[in-house]
Amino acid sequence: MDTTATANGANGGWFKRIIRMVFGAPKYLKDPHLFHKMSLIPILAWVGLGADGLSSSAYGPEEAYRALGSHTYLAILLGLFTAITVFIISYAYSRIIEHFPHGGGGYIVATHMLGEKAGVVSGSALLVDYVLTITVSIASCVDALFSYVPNQFHVWKVTVACLLAVLLIVLNIRGVKESISVMAPIFMVFVVSHVVMLLDGIFTHTDKLAPMAQDFHQGITHDISSIGIVGIMLLFLRAYSLGGGTYTGIEAVSNGLQIMREPRVQTGKRTMVYMATSLAFTAGVLFLCYSLVGIKPVEGKTLNAVLADGLFSHWPFGSAIAFITIFSEGALLLVAAQTGFVDGPRVMSNMAVDSWFPHRFAALSVRLTMRNGIVLMGAASIALLLYTKGSVSALVVMYSINVFLTFSLSQLGMSRLYIQRRKEDPQWIRHLSVHLVGLALCATILVITTIEKFTEGGWLTLLITSIVIGCCYVIKGHYLSVRKGMKQLDEALLDFPTSGPVNTHAPAKTEPTAIQLVSGYSGFGVHTLLSIVTTFPKTYKNIIFVSVAVIDSGSFKGAEEMEALEASARADLEKYVDLAQRLGFAADYRLEVATDVVESVIEVCKELGEEFPRSTVFTGQLTFRLEKFYHRMLHNETAFSIQRRLQWDGLTTVILPIRISA
Incomplete structure (x- = not known):
């Protein structure tokens, strides 16, 4: 028995308990009364917001x-x-x-x-x-x-x-x-x-x-x-x-x-x-x-x-x-x-x-x-x-x-x-x-x-x-420059033509499987898919697309906005599945609604790893010709965080670079 791992796990458990005790437990996003519970009535709003004026x-x-x-x-x-x-x-x-x-x-x-x-x-x-x-x-x-x-x-x-x-x-x-x-x-x-x-x-x-x-x-x-x-x-x-x-x-x-x-x-x-x-x-x-x-x-x-x-x-x-x-x-x-x-x-x-x-x-x-x-x-x-x-x-x-x-x-x-x-x-x-x-x-x-x-x-x-x-x-x-480069990818790849028969079969669990992490349907995601196809030709038979509909301050305004966000993410995943099937792959998708991309992706990928034992996780990452000190602050390091966590759990994870001039 690995006592070091056990000790680390115990320490990690204690650390998480302390964090939860200090900062509170996570919110349950599926709670139908979530917004009602978190919103403020006039008296509490007077306390929380009016106190600044009164004070x-x-x-x-x-x-x-x-x-x-x-x-x-x-x-x-x-x-x-x-x-x-x-x-x-x-x-x-x-x-x-x-x-x-x-x-x-x-x-x-x-x-x-x-x-x-x-x-x-x-x-x-x-x-x-x-x-x-x-x-x-x-x-x-x-x-x-x-x-x-x-x-x-x-x-x-x-x-x-x-x-x-x-x-x-x-x-x-x-x-x-x-x-x-x-x-x-x-x-x-x-x-x-x-x-x-x-x-x-x-x-x-x-x-x-x-x-x-x-x-x-x-x-x-x-x-x-x-x-x-x-x-x-x-x-x-x-x-x-x-x-x-x-x-x-x-x-x-x-x-x-x-x-x-x-x-x-x-x-x-x-x-x-x-x-x-x-x-x-x-x-x-x-x-x-x-x-x-x-x-x-x-x-x-x-x-x-x-x-x-x-x-x-x-x-x-x-x-x-x-x-x-x-x-x-x-x-x-x-x-x-x-x-x-x-x-x-x-x-x-x-x-x-x-x-x-x-x-x-x-x-x-x-x-x-x-x-x-x-x-x-x-x-x-x-x-x-x-x-x-x-x-x-x-x-x-x-x-x-x-x-x-x-x-x-x-x-x-x-x-x-x-x-x-x-x-x-x-x-x-x-x-x-x-x-x-x-x-x-x-x-x-x-x-x-x-x-x-x-x-x-x-x-x-x-x-x-x-x-x-x-x-x-x-x-x-900087963001406008990146957006310009992303727009060029969209124009080049979103209407990507395909030929050959469409594969409508369900993914076979024993076949080699590529798990691709995507966000919205864009040239970025299509570029990553084509990189998998060209870099590893005839290697994978299945492609499973994984996406997390992220609840941020722009979407966290009510139940209707959250439902619309989930519906939009599902529609984008269906487009990816359709493209993969036209390229000859058996394809499917998994969707989660959450605030934390890394934790949600880790859980989904671990489940998929058990379901498809011969799987590899793929994700894209923006790469710049000259790496500036502010790039890490302006662009998240989600891909690298996911790669570290999944590889520790025994899932092979590959980051494919997407070059942008910015």
């Missing part, structure tokens, strides 16, 4: 309030304008949900309405934005939590932030709904504690409303005489723009429609109402409470922590209640980081389907999560945490620029949509006016934030986004 109240209003300096009398107007802006942008995105019900948000709107160049800019900005969503949320969470920790322990803030990022990566690889369900109680504690805090701030300080109005009158009178109306407007506009972080996350619902429960449009719009109302109330009333209480910054504490301490100080167990309030705020920021892990990989997968990103980012794991995208988003956020040392101020500046770049392109795209539909939609002027107002607000915030904060970190956001856009064009150019 921005932890840092957006604070940044705006600090930007007022000594002119805090303007905070009331700032709160009012903030609430109005939330509703305008939210309403605009509700219209996007109606017209683009399959999700994708800003990337899809820009691509369809403004062209692919605007689309790749919007998509790249969104990706950087979602990395920053994760980073800002985690950094703000740690800031809030460390508000009640002695200063000597603050050196551990970045370490804790990185550990939280790793935790979120694990949770999201397990599944979106699972991770949101775990965090739902945190969300509800935040909502309840902050409603209590804000209402307490208003009703226990009603006696200060009149003095506050008097301070407003005195402040504006003084500033008119010193800096003038224009100066006041510029000061207000600057604070309003620097508080742009308050609106981040509003687009998350339109991006994540794919995970909504049917009817998706109604679920998405209801989620948007929940998010807009909660964010407008929280942010607007925070400004009011800052003014009523007369909040002053305290070293090492957020303004919300100072507010909670001041309001709850006279309550029984006031310190504990204040701690719970701010702890829930920090914990909600962790929930908000979910949005980056939910929507970021989805934007990435949409771009991968359009060949702006490596195609592997459209793949789903056995748990039906976008594992590659989740890991990349998490790794990028950890890198940013280390680079900025977890500074929320630096991250919010970087964050707001890309958010409003995407917002502006989305509003511009929707404005063009309603102009084009002016003859069909009798209410086009009303809808257009909303998007034009949204465009003006978003573009204004974008320009002012970029100019104001360019030297403080804004340049880095623009640089990173530009690098991502440049990489997208390089990737797209």
Whole structure:
């Protein structure tokens, strides 16, 4: 007995058990209720996607309030304008949900309405934005939590932030709904504690409303005489723009429609109402409470922590209640980081389907999560945490620029949509006016934030986004070149003429058999078949075609899409069987529907190896004249992975090269 093999098998078994325990069990694709189980009802969608918007109240209003300096009398107007802006942008995105019900948000709107160049800019900005969503949320969470920790322990803030990022990566690889369900109680504690805090701030300080109005009158009178109306407007506009972080996350619902429960449009719009109302109330009333209480910054504490301490100080167990309030705020920021892990990989997968990103980012794991995208988003956020040392101020500046770049392109795209539909939609002027107002607000915030904060970190956001856009064009150019070569194969081989009798016999199990791995019916697969025929003439009597209909983010939208995918794959296999029979072979096919090509192919080929003992597995692999360092990243190594696994199991596997000039 081979004890080494036994030990390796045992270790492999233990390793798989640990992986399953940490990341969860694979999903059963044949489950008729799979989509229903994985989709989100409005409340859970509000938790998973709306938390990003609501959590921005932890840092957006604070940044705006600090930007007022000594002119805090303007905070009331700032709160009012903030609430109005939330509703305008939210309403605009509700219209996007109606017209683009399959999700994708800003990337899809820009691509369809403004062209692919605007689309790749919007998509790249969104990706950087979602990395920053994760980073800002985690950094703000740690800031809030460390508000009640002695200063000597603050050196551990970045370490804790990185550990939280790793935790979120694990949770999201397990599944979106699972991770949101775990965090739902945190969300509800935040909502309840902050409603209590804000209402307490208003009703226990009603006696200060009149003095506050008097301070407003005195402040504006003084500033008119010193800096003038224009100066006041510029000061207000600057604070309003620097508080742009308050609106981040509003687009998350339109991006994540794919995970909504049917009817998706109604679920998405209801989620948007929940998010807009909660964010407008929280942010607007925070400004009011800052003014009523007369909040002053305290070293090492957020303004919300100072507010909670001041309001709850006279309550029984006031310190504990204040701690719970701010702890829930920090914990909600962790929930908000979910949005980056939910929507970021989805934007990435949409771009991968359009060949702006490596195609592997459209793949789903056995748990039906976008594992590659989740890991990349998490790794990028950890890198940013280390680079900025977890500074929320630096991250919010970087964050707001890309958010409003995407917002502006989305509003511009929707404005063009309603102009084009002016003859069909009798209410086009009303809808257009909303998007034009949204465009003006978003573009204004974008320009002012970029100019104001360019030297403080804004340049880095623009640089990173530009690098991502440049990489997208390089990737797209490569795929277009490969597609051109594949098209030449299709033109040459898809109408391949045959002569001689058609072999309609069933494959004999004792005869030499070629097992050919194929995807869709294409010149690539036909070339591989002809290579088998010419390289091994008169060797094989049977040919069995094996295909895996891959469930990726593009097809994982509902039961109908999965059925259509399986039907299309079956039709392609029947074409291969027909061609092989016309070439004189006894032929058949095997089809699997799965997310993991390698594992599925291994299982099918092992079964076929037992059924046809004299069999050899064949697959094709793209080969380039000059192998570049990025080819392995852009093109999967599936053929080599399958070859290694099958040869270890005793099945001879041959990889046939397909030459492409790219």
